Amino acid sequence: MIHFSPNRLEKIFSAFSDQKIMVIGDLMLDQYIWGRISRISPEAPVPVVEVESDTIRLGGSANVVCNVQSLGAEVIPVGLIGEDKAGEQLIQLFRERSLPIEGLIADSSRPTTLKTRIIAHNQHVVRMDSESCHPISRSIEKKLFSYIEQHLNTVGGIILEDYNKGILMPHFIKELIHLANKRKLMVFVDPKFDHFFDYQNVTLFKPNRKEAMDRIGMRIKSGESLELLGKKLLDKVQCQALLITLGEEGMILFQPGKPSVQVPTRAVKVHDVSGAGDTVIASIAVSMISGAGLEEAATIANYAAGIVCGEVGIVPIDRDCLFQNLNEDSV
Numbered sequence: 001m002i003h004f005s006p007n008r009l010e011k012i013f014s015a016f017s018d019q020k021i022m023v024i025g026d027l028m029l030d031q032y033i034w035g036r037i038s039r040i041s042p043e044a045p046v047p048v049v050e051v052e053s054d055t056i057r058l059g060g061s062a063n064v065v066c067n068v069q070s071l072g073a074e075v076i077p078v079g080l081i082g083e084d085k086a087g088e089q090l091i092q093l094f095r096e097r098s099l100p101i102e103g104l105i106a107d108s109s110r111p112t113t114l115k116t117r118i119i120a121h122n123q124h125v126v127r128m129d130s131e132s133c134h135p136i137s138r139s140i141e142k143k144l145f146s147y148i149e150q151h152l153n154t155v156g157g158i159i160l161e162d163y164n165k166g167i168l169m170p171h172f173i174k175e176l177i178h179l180a181n182k183r184k185l186m187v188f189v190d191p192k193f194d195h196f197f198d199y200q201n202v203t204l205f206k207p208n209r210k211e212a213m214d215r216i217g218m219r220i221k222s223g224e225s226l227e228l229l230g231k232k233l234l235d236k237v238q239c240q241a242l243l244i245t246l247g248e249e250g251m252i253l254f255q256p257g258k259p260s261v262q263v264p265t266r267a268v269k270v271h272d273v274s275g276a277g278d279t280v281i282a283s284i285a286v287s288m289i290s291g292a293g294l295e296e297a298a299t300i301a302n303y304a305a306g307i308v309c310g311e312v313g314i315v316p317i318d319r320d321c322l323f324q325n326l327n328e329d330s331v
Helices: 006-014 061-070 085-096 138-154 170-182 209-216 223-237 276-289 294-308 319-328
Strands: 020-025 027-040 047-060 074-081 104-106 113-120 123-130 157-161 186-190 241-245 251-254 261-263
Touching: 006 294, 006 319, 020 061, 020 138, 020 276, 027 061, 027 074, 027 085, 047 061, 047 085, 047 113, 061 074, 061 085, 061 157, 061 276, 074 085, 074 138, 085 104, 104 138, 138 170, 157 170, 157 276, 170 186, 186 276, 209 223, 209 241, 223 241, 223 251, 241 276, 241 294, 251 294, 261 294, 276 294, 294 319
Parallel strands: 020 074, 020 157, 027 113, 074 104, 157 186
Antiparallel strands: 027 047, 113 123, 241 251, 251 261
């Protein structure tokens, strides 16, 4: 793990505000219903949650957008919403954060992805999802691609945030990566299970351990197994760098022809891991586009993940808090 000098840290962070990043992927709305449990239902052996309040937050690729903005960089969001109440709420939350909404394409054939979490005594009780995972139509894809093409020359890199909701399909993925590589832009990928190996020749590929194991088809039994997993995936995806997140064990970084680098977790007290991956991909992208080296960016992202895991619910990283935590450990 990298230890920053105060001057180096200041140089990287001061460059955040000069960057612009495009985030393409699955926009979501996260609803939290907060309450308490004092009894079991007489109708079925389930707890009765007495609702005290509810909140709406941005999730999925929209949370990545929030993290990029919270770090101080400018962001161009691109994704789909439905013509429904959740879509209107998502747009309103974007406006409240002064985020651009021109790249939010409305599709009347599908709902806005909405995840409703019921939380009692700071513990998740149940989650309900309203969504469509069908592939987007060719006409919607053309609208998305047209908007992306028009604005790609203004950004320093793109983040592809895939939650398997039907937007990032194989041919669309390949077109986006080809377009970005042609313009020499950094491409950062946060994949899910489907289309895993369609993300070829990107700057950084960031799966979690379970995703990597399932797609390669192996189980990790030791440190040697983890090394083999990383090398196999690095060879399969042909990316410049591979970052596998390991939950409470931190993350591990792989590059072709170099030894792996273990980055231990910085989380002191884990309340909620929801959205931590979004924070990691946003932090590493903003950092690298701002001139940080790969290991420097991974360290910054690791600290950021540790901070958001200490919060309940999905929240974006606070730039000043992140800088302070890194600065305290500077040498």
